[in-house]
Amino acid sequence: MTTDKDIGIRAAQEFLGSEVLRNRISAGSNNEHYVFIEESEFESAIAHLAANKFVLISLFCCEGFTANAAQTLFYVFERRTSILVLVRGINGHATSIAGIYPSASWFERECRDGFGVEFEGAFDTRRLFLHETYPEDFHPLKKAFKNAAITTKKSVDPADEYPFREVKGEGVYQVPVGPVHAGIIEPGHFRFSVIGETIFNLEVRMFYKHRGIEKLAEGKSPLDCISIAEAVSGDESVANATAFCMAVEQISQIQIPKRAWYLRTILLELERICAHLGDQAGMLVDVAFPLGANQFSVLREECFRENDRLTGSRFLRGMVAIGGLNRDISKTQLDVLNAFVQQMRKRYKIGLKIVLSTASVIDRFATTGVIRPALLRPLNITGPAARASGGKVDVRINHPYGIYEQFAPKPQRLRDGDVLSRFTIKASEIMDSFDLLERLIKAIPEGDINSDAPIRDGYTLAMVESARGQNLCWVWIKDSAIERYKVRTASFSNWLAIEHAVQGNIVPDFPVINKSLNLSYAGTDL
């Protein structure tokens, strides 16, 4: 697939010309290519990439990257196995590309809140992660702002409240839900516009949990940042810590011992199994089938306990380190894990059979909450949600990291895009992860688990496939400290998919549709 990796470069040659490109391109340490782009070339470049099916997977800003621009915008595009990053120097203003790439809208609003960059021609200029109580003209990611407690408004005048899109018409009414929900879940606001029982429109408002993760990382040593990466989203602790450490290792050209990568991969797959089991149990709770739900919640609790036995943390925290792992897992422990996997697989199959042979469950799951395949590219939908709607991307296959080239998961793909497809895809992924665990335990080599090497300055992009899909981070180390830690989780990308998936469904099906995607609020709000 070497030719696929060059798709990005070829596209850049087409819109810039080989001659110009030669002086503008630089290779990143993770197979990504950075192309520095002039303002006059920008529009045609975007049009060219859009016409050639490139997906905008991230867009972020940083200050002080080049001498002649106040801010630098990084537009990260993906097509198959190729990653192309357009680097655009700006001075407070930029043209919006949200009209061409709808996934850019949240990214641009994020840059505006963080850095005060104004995007001309944007269709949505409301604030994103800074809610109404934050002062105007407050931009926390500017270097000029030193991270410290600030004072915010104690109350919000009704006139200043966030303006939701209003749908008007005979019989249309609004149902506001959240931020505090009825269940034990994270906070977010859902504004339904409903006709009778049918959802006509949904607008999701997030970022209630904005904790300032990216600013918190700034100025810290890379070592101190691992716990911050783990705090991005609890159930993706290993995935986000691995992505962060991979970035630092690639920047510093640290070679990781083989054994460490085997163990990391075991942890990554355990985390995936735990997450998917929880999603499946939740989906069954939401269609009132506790018999099925408890099959999976029992297995999940046992997984948590196994995690604890292996690592001392039910969430596998404190294991992933820069250069490898903090602690080894002994052969005896791995043998126990192997036996655990064997019996889990058997019991999982029994649970799955109960669920899939229950007509009332299938009736609620099938044709509910359809994500149309045509939405995948414009909204950058990722992970199992995309693979249930005909998508093919899995970071483990498209951009294999660690030892995934050798231990490639089976490509999963369904086309219906409904709740049932997402349930089924997650079931296949769990079975596949059991297989992977077995193969990994069998093949794991002896040896060191950590390589001690100095951390160097530089920047790179790193990606992993978390349970929810592609998690991406961009790390820039300057003078041995974190200059910028940009995180974009799969959840951030997939929230907008829910707005589309619920249209035409009834309000009582919203919980199961939401749970079938089970996105992380913390991982979105940062």
Add this chain to the structure above:
Amino acid sequence: MVNALTCLLKKKVTEELPVRSEDVEALGREIKTTIDAAFGRSLAIRELDTGSDNATEIEINNLNNPFYDVERFGITFVASPRHADVLLVTGAVTHNMAIAARKTYDAMPSPKFVVAVGDDACDGGIFSGTYAVLGGADKILPVDMKIPGNPPTPIQILSGLLALMKKARAE
């Protein structure tokens, strides 16, 4: 005729729990006795996430899985603060959640208790002193009990609740 003895000795209609851990059972019995004494049979809890990393929510949710199944011990998680005796707060309090958190607390009938669950809720954790958070739950609510941990395990959360009830009874 139904009397106390037939309730104990007669064959149960439901099946045995598939899983059982003795430490949970012992803790559960003590919780049940204390709830009976202090709250008159049941303790209603409302969970409020003011900025956690979701691991604490997962552990609180786990209290309802068949291993713990805390409803047996008289603990229920309720959908509205208006039905709650206890507010379990997770995560540092973000500026974006401060108003909603306050409203949730105000909606609870008295007497009411606030428990901070997890390091971030206890004192702001790693987010302490940063622009996006006010700090721990005690920055905006009167906290009666703190259960530290990153995240605390289900057993630790149950032990914390037991401690709260004992404290409430003593006062």
